Amino acid sequence: MAETTTFTNATQILEPFRGVKKVTLEEYFTSGHRTCQGCESALVMKLMVKAAGPRTIVLGSTGCMYVANTTYYTTPWVVPWMHTQLGSSGSAALGTAAGLKVLMRKGKMKAEPINVIAFCGDGGGADMGLGAISATLTHKEYNSLILLYDNESYANTDIQLSGSTPYGAHTTFSPPGKAVRIIHTRWKKNTAGMLAAGHTECRYVATVCPSYAVEMMNKVRRALTIGGPTFIHSLDPCPKGWDYDPMLSHELGELAIETGIFPLYEVEDGKLTYYGKTKALVEGRPRKPVREYLLKQGRFAHFTEEDLAYFQAKVDEMWQKWEIPAVIPFRRLDAAKAALAMT
Numbered sequence: 001m002a003e004t005t006t007f008t009n010a011t012q013i014l015e016p017f018r019g020v021k022k023v024t025l026e027e028y029f030t031s032g033h034r035t036c037q038g039c040e041s042a043l044v045m046k047l048m049v050k051a052a053g054p055r056t057i058v059l060g061s062t063g064c065m066y067v068a069n070t071t072y073y074t075t076p077w078v079v080p081w082m083h084t085q086l087g088s089s090g091s092a093a094l095g096t097a098a099g100l101k102v103l104m105r106k107g108k109m110k111a112e113p114i115n116v117i118a119f120c121g122d123g124g125g126a127d128m129g130l131g132a133i134s135a136t137l138t139h140k141e142y143n144s145l146i147l148l149y150d151n152e153s154y155a156n157t158d159i160q161l162s163g164s165t166p167y168g169a170h171t172t173f174s175p176p177g178k179a180v181r182i183i184h185t186r187w188k189k190n191t192a193g194m195l196a197a198g199h200t201e202c203r204y205v206a207t208v209c210p211s212y213a214v215e216m217m218n219k220v221r222r223a224l225t226i227g228g229p230t231f232i233h234s235l236d237p238c239p240k241g242w243d244y245d246p247m248l249s250h251e252l253g254e255l256a257i258e259t260g261i262f263p264l265y266e267v268e269d270g271k272l273t274y275y276g277k278t279k280a281l282v283e284g285r286p287r288k289p290v291r292e293y294l295l296k297q298g299r300f301a302h303f304t305e306e307d308l309a310y311f312q313a314k315v316d317e318m319w320q321k322w323e324i325p326a327v328i329p330f331r332r333l334d335a336a337k338a339a340l341a342m343t
């Protein structure tokens with residue numbers, strides 16, 4: 001018999017962890033997974049659900065974080081977890097949030113705020129499922145968080161390039177050869193910026209990196225507290241796909257931020273805030289050269305000085321020419337004219 005309760009659309013109020021010593025000890029993503037040594041996406045899962053707490057449902061689209069986390073008869077998930085189709089994290093988030101809402105409204109289950117988080121990889125989220133995520137971000141009456149864990153390839157099926165793969169990277173779809181050195185010539189999608197700019201009623205979009213764990217957890221907590229549909233994009237070093245020693249995972253995450261390749265920011269109710277070392281870059285700290293990041297990874301081992309210079313120039317452009325540095329690429333007409341005059 002269902003409990004009689006009053007239905008509200010309230011969210012859980014998850015205050016930020018004020019420093020690492022204040023982080024709760026309980027784990028909801030534990031042993032039982034088979035991800036690679038040094039897998040930062042597994043760390044993201046652990047931090048994400050630790051931040052969310054026990055009254056949480058996690059949904060995940062196909063990819064490493066599905067396959068390696070649900071080997072037959074084992075699972076690291078302590079909270080309810082469900083697999084969804086590769087391009088369906090948006091639909092799964094929206095459907096689950098709507099289902100909970102209607103069950104609570106009809107008194108068929110206890111009315112309480114339950115976090116709904118749907119994760120997806122870059123293949124599933126930034127490419128295949130982008131339409132479903134976009135639709136979900138327009139449904140402001142349903143509380144759900146979509147977390148895109150970006151290991152910059154379709155990793156689970158052996159490292160095919162995605163729209164999130166960096167320029168020039170060696171993947172199984174873009175092997176460098178003698179005749180053509182750079183097979184992948186497209187620049188990485190600006191997914192978080194695109195979703196923030198295009199969904200003005202979505203109240204919270206943020207970027208994170210597991211090298212900054214407390215900040216990451218606090219952004220998850222903020223997204224879930226604010227409610228409505230929200231979106232977080234995480235950059236996750238992947239030892240297998242990026243081809244580096246697993247001991248470098250943390251350092252590569254830091255270098256992605258310090259070189260300015262991946263900015264850390266949040267957009268809450270239309271207001272942009274830069275975070276951590278990204279904030280320092282905005283305030284004038286010099287960016288580290290991209291070569292310090294790229295040359296630690298086997299996927300860029302074929303890069304020549306010319307390739308490094310091209311990559312650096314593209315990152316410089318993000319910081320020097322974009323209307324909102326490293327976030328929104330538009331240029332005002334007068335700024336565009338001035339930029340043209342300088343070239």
Ligand SMILES: Cc1ncc(C[n+]2csc(CCOP(=O)(O)OP(=O)(O)O)c2C)c(N)n1
Pocket residue numbers: 062063064065086087120121122123124125151153154155156157162
């Ligand atoms: C519709 C569909 N096409 C292809 C596949 C095969 N497939 C399973 S996982 C995967 C890679 C997904 O890449 P991503 O979303 O980036 O997650 P990752 O594996 O990198 O964690 C692919 C192509 C599938 N499951 N469903």
Ligand code: SF4
Pocket residue numbers: 034035036037038039040041042064068151155156237238239240241
């Ligand atoms: S291939 Fe990459 S994302 Fe997949 S389990 Fe290994 S390290 Fe993690």
Ligand SMILES: [Mg+2]
Pocket residue numbers: 063121122123149150151152153154155
């Ligand atoms: Mg991927």
